[in-house]
Amino acid sequence: MSLQLGNFRRYMERRPLLLSPQPAREPVLVVGSGKGGVGTSTLASLLAVVASERGSRVLLVDADASVGSLHLLFGVGAGAGLGALRDGETTVADLLVSLSDRLTLLPGGGEPGELGPAERQALFRRVASLYVDYDLVVVDGGSRLESVRSACASAAGRVIAVTTADRVSVAATYALIKALGERFPATPVDLLVNREDAPTSEVVAAEIREASRHFLHQQVGLAGFVPDDLCLPAGVVAGMSLADAAAGSPAALAVQAVASHALHQLTAAIPAFVERHHYRRS
């Protein structure tokens, strides 16, 4: 980091906190992880499917800046990507893909590295302007901190941090929680342990939550546990739609509980169109 930027960062850290009103956040759930391959995209997709089947109008957003894969899970084409918005003719609505009468997808796409982080985040603000049209927005922030932060910067109501039990994933999840806590101290983070049995999940969750409480002074909630489910990926690979592959699967059943809990937390904490006060730096 340049000296100028470092001095600036230190200046911002010294500025006093002031109360100031902030606009209400829409019910936006960001699903992210510190390490790839833990099932973030699948879980984000399942959450969206489950919520839509329960009657909510859901927007599922692929915000993964590296390789967005949600379109593969749903068997639709890759989108043009946020970069298409630069042409002055494409609108965000043009990028949306309707998956059902209650589920809409904004797929990832475009060339990797096409957009720098700041430009990506600025274009993501345009996506966020659509959130008001949905009951729930699920954002797949992927496993890169930059993507998760971009997703959170555009009105995240809550974050679900996905982990598995392997030590690298646990460490990366802790790092993600720390980074999000520093940047978005007012955004609650819930932990979801994927692909593990209940006893292992409980141990992993307890470790991470206790470490966050002790070292980071951050309270991390618990979104739930999702068991390993070989039928689900097999069904998708065989060409089934995610909704069909997940129907009745142990993973989908567990995700239903996660979705209920998340929706309840979101709508309880973020009444629509009501301004609330929270601390921010002036």
Place this chain on the structure above:
Amino acid sequence: MKLETFRGRDLNEVFDAARRALGEDVMILRTDVERVGRTMSYVVVATAADHVERFRRRLTPQPLPAGRGRRPVVIALVGPTGAGKTTTAVKLALNPGIFGGRKVGLITLDTYRAGAIEQLGMFSEIADLPLEVVYHTGDVADAMKRLDRCDVILVDTPGHRPRSFEMQAELGALLDMIQPDEVHLTLPATLRVDLVAPLRQSLARLNPTHLLVTKLDEVPGEAGLADLALAADLPARWVGDGQEVPDDVRPATGRITATLGALRGAA
């Protein structure tokens, strides 16, 4: 404004010469000593007092506009490449002495220069400033709407390229849509004075309303600053005098007026 230089070995005689030439209300701007070998002489730069007052009045800006209705106050920075528009925009947004506690948003129209958006984005991300990128006139309305909770919007623009008429026309069209309350012609203090008028002429389409001089720290004694201001003939609200963000931005009028004695090109 005409400045004259008087020299002599006796300071009182030099002052008398200045009074005879410029009247009893002569304003002494600078007194200096010149040594050539063993010979020492005094140098006095002076002008008529009412000239200084006219200059100061021309330089003094009106109070910041309150914004039209509920619309934020919109301030655009335009000027040659490398003038420091982007860094200055961040300083203005975050220096507590500039807009007080008002909420500030940023718009960048600079989608041309490599790294321009990322430069602004780095600062806006650290400071939690909303940043909109506008590529075309069709983006303006939505960008302004997304920033309508801000009290002030600062607009960063691409550096002026005199040979690119298409770019100038695009920028003009964008600013026409945005309708800024103020357009600050941003010039580095190191700019040659004779380039100010042609630059202002080539940027006339953008309707600059104010002058903003940057990089004062790069000019010894800030010599020539008042020259630039005279040539630009615009009120000046701020000056930039260093690279520290957000500290190095100050009120302009007194700073520029104080350099009247440190002119380049005084006879």
